Amino acid sequence: MSTSAPTSYRLVPDPPPVDAYLRLRAESGLSPKKREQAEAGLPGGWAACHIVDEATGEPVAMGRVIGDGGWYFHVVDMAVLPGHQRRGLGDRVLTHLLDTIRREAPAGAWVTLMADAPGRRLYARHGFTETAPESLGMGLTL
Ligand SMILES: CC(C)(COP(=O)(O)OP(=O)(O)OC[C@H]1O[C@@H](n2cnc3c(N)ncnc32)[C@H](O)[C@@H]1OP(=O)(O)O)[C@@H](O)C(=O)NCCC(=O)NCCS
Numbered sequence: 001m002s003t004s005a006p007t008s009y010r011l012v013p014d015p016p017p018v019d020a021y022l023r024l025r026a027e028s029g030l031s032p033k034k035r036e037q038a039e040a041g042l043p044g045g046w047a048a049c050h051i052v053d054e055a056t057g058e059p060v061a062m063g064r065v066i067g068d069g070g071w072y073f074h075v076v077d078m079a080v081l082p083g084h085q086r087r088g089l090g091d092r093v094l095t096h097l098l099d100t101i102r103r104e105a106p107a108g109a110w111v112t113l114m115a116d117a118p119g120r121r122l123y124a125r126h127g128f129t130e131t132a133p134e135s136l137g138m139g140l141t142l
Pocket of ligand 1: 028029030078079080081084085086087088089090091092114115116117118119121122
């Protein structure tokens with residue numbers, strides 16, 4: 001019989017520290033980013049949260065919203081460390097971010113994201129629908 005206690009998690013309604021952000025992106029399989037990008041980007045978000053594993057004190061999940069506070073809101077950086085996936089943490093992060101928009105933004109907020117395959121069912125459960133073919137996501141890296 002296992003004697004290990006069930007993992008408990010705490011949601012923090014702020015972005016993760018820079019080191020944790022870089023690790024969360026890289027280890028969850030998102031494109032790795034440079035420290036200078038994280039340092040410039042994290043303070044510029046509209047909302048963010050991360051989830052800490054109480055056993056280790058380490059951030060294991062995160063998500064952010066960038067936006068204008070009026071009606072444009074874009075969900076980014078949805079990431080859960082592989083060892084902590086499929087425990088509802090992605091759902092907790094997205095629920096927190098959407099609740100924040102519902103609470104603080106004027107009615108009619110337009111919430112978008114770029115849906116990589118691993119997140120599509122999660123996003124669909126929260127009401128996101130595909131915008132193609134009328135509107136295709138496009139990107140440009142400078
Ligand atoms: C996408 C991602 C953030 C989802 O995080 P997550 O914590 O695994 O998400 P959840 O646990 O809330 O939900 C994922 C699945 O686990 C299931 N689940 C939730 N709790 C569970 C539990 N206790 N036991 C078993 N399954 C569970 C959910 O029902 C869901 O199933 P489905 O998607 O097959 O319908 C995560 O997979 C990830 O970081 N992927 C790599 C990075 C990435 O691609 N990010 C998205 C960029 S758009």
